Amino acid sequence: MKTNDDGILETSTLWTLDGFNKNKARVQIGDRIKLPDFTVPETEIKGQTVMSFNILEVSDEAVIVGKKTNGDFILIFEHCLFKSAVDLNNTKDFKKTQLNQYLSGEFLKAMQEAGIAAINCCLLSYDETFGEKRLNYFKKSRNRIAFDFKENFTKWYWLCTPYKSSAAYFCGVYSNGYADYYYAGNTDFYVRPRFVLAA
Structure with a gap:
């Protein structure tokens, strides 16, 4: 949170996607972008055990x-979007x-x-979120917390970093x-995607 010359506390800005694209030099860490709605089709990912994703x-x-x-x-998305292993x-x-x-x-x-x-598009890494060189935004633990869409409950969400274990565990x-x-095959945890937009 920033303080302007009049002593008024300023909160983060909510941009439209078009506004973000036209004002990239003014955008600050912690600002938000209202994204256009989109639909991801039902998808199956092959493997010895097939993983299915419902329409999203x-x-x-x-x-x-x-x-x-x-x-x-x-x-990153503001909310956890869906459950998945x-x-x-x-x-x-x-x-x-x-x-x-x-x-x-497909996403x-x-x-x-x-x-x-x-x-x-992928997931945040452990180093970005918790490491010694983590992103400044995540130096406040509050900024690591994510909610469901009703904002009734905070949710556990995956990172892309494998945990040091002989089994397939991820942070x-x-x-x-x-x-x-937790074990990578657990389907009870949430996904909060990370993505990159060009400068």
Whole structure:
């Protein structure tokens, strides 16, 4: 939160996508963008055990949580969007997981078709969220907490970083904003996608 010259506390700005695109030099970390609604079709991701994703209607805002060295913006969805396992086949490399195939495939395609020119889509990493060089936005544990759409309950959501274990475990953010981990095949945890928009 910033204070202007008159001593008035300023909160983050909510941009339209068009407003964001026209005012990138003025955009601040913590600002939000009201994204166009989009629909991700029902999808199956192959594997020894197939993972199915139901049709997904998305209507949400995104939070600007950081900038890459080239100036590109890192964003996350304001809410947890859906429940999912990371992978049903014990895959430990996130790039090869079924969830990543979905996010970087049909989910990203649906975003782009709605006019959201995302360069990529995946999940936040442990280092971005909790590491020594974490994004400044996440230095406040409150900013790591995510809600369901009714905002009645905080939710546990996945990160893309494998947990150091012989089994397929992945890190996550617990409902209180602290770090946690769980078995990749658990379908009771939520997905809060991370994506990048060009500077």
